Amino acid sequence: MEKIYLITDIPGYTPQVSRLLSMMNYARYTTLSAVENLTSNQLDFLLDEDSNSIGMLLLHFAAVEFAYQVFTFEKRDLNKEEEAVWGPALDLGEAGRREIRGHELSYYVDKLNAVRERTFELFKTVGDDWLHQEEAFWHQKPGNHYFMWFHVFEDEINHRGQIRLIRKKLKV
Template identity: 65%
Template sequence: MIDLNRIYLISDMPGYPAQISRLLSMMNYVRCTTIETVQDLTIEQLDYLMDPQCNSIGALLSHFAAVEYLYQAFTFEGRDLTEKEDERWGPALNLGDEGRMHIKGKDLNYYIDQMNEVRAVTLELFKTVGDDWLSIEEPFWHDKPANHYFKWFHVFEDEINHRGQIRMIGKRARASV
């Protein structure tokens, strides 16, 4: 899936147009560093809560898959999640109490598999569009225009942001559990 020999190159990828290749290159690097950050964590460490309001590392990993799934629906299908999809992904999207209640007791492979399954669909979907698709503008947050390029940038920007939390939680979890 991710060519680790080319992980530091933002460049063309076989089967994708130039701009989409670059976007996917960045997404792949972010995912690779996320997985490196959580290597060898136990279930207890993945479920660790620094305080009653904190999200667990497992919940944040599930959040990455959920956000990516949501943006597949938004950008490729022009829709929100269905009720059934929201039941599946809602706790990971919403995090907080809902995430703490529903997302726990899974090993690292569960979360990595979840992220990989969603990413595999993303990669297939990106094969169906050209670079011009990235420029399509639609109303977004607060009814301001955003293009698909920004929306997909936000998918991995959100992962980078939460990965900082994961690193902090991971240090505490390793010391406490």
């Protein structure tokens, strides 16, 4: 984290993979800063009956990253067991509101860290050429791994805006 403001080489990774991971690290750093010191009740707070809680959004970040690990590195969709674990966090909605609650911040941070550690291990196995490999993506349009992994942290940045709004409403 000492080089958090540098998009640069990371030892053990190719140049473009390093830059992608650098951006992911910064996005995560700012996310964790946005939720620092929140209580379980604050993490569960809902602006209204249809909204997401901060805890839901944090678990969503881990779920999206896990799903992209499976999709891009293993070339498959989530299986039934993985869907049971990650589905409510991926979909958010009613199941998320019902099932994702009552946890301390450390629970979410541990999930985020475990998934991110696996991401870093998986990225050690590929290089810059892999990032540019194309395959059918959303609605069967061409996409490459670079875009797919950009979307992982772009989604986090987008939802972090929700987190900041919710935190503001909590007046913390």
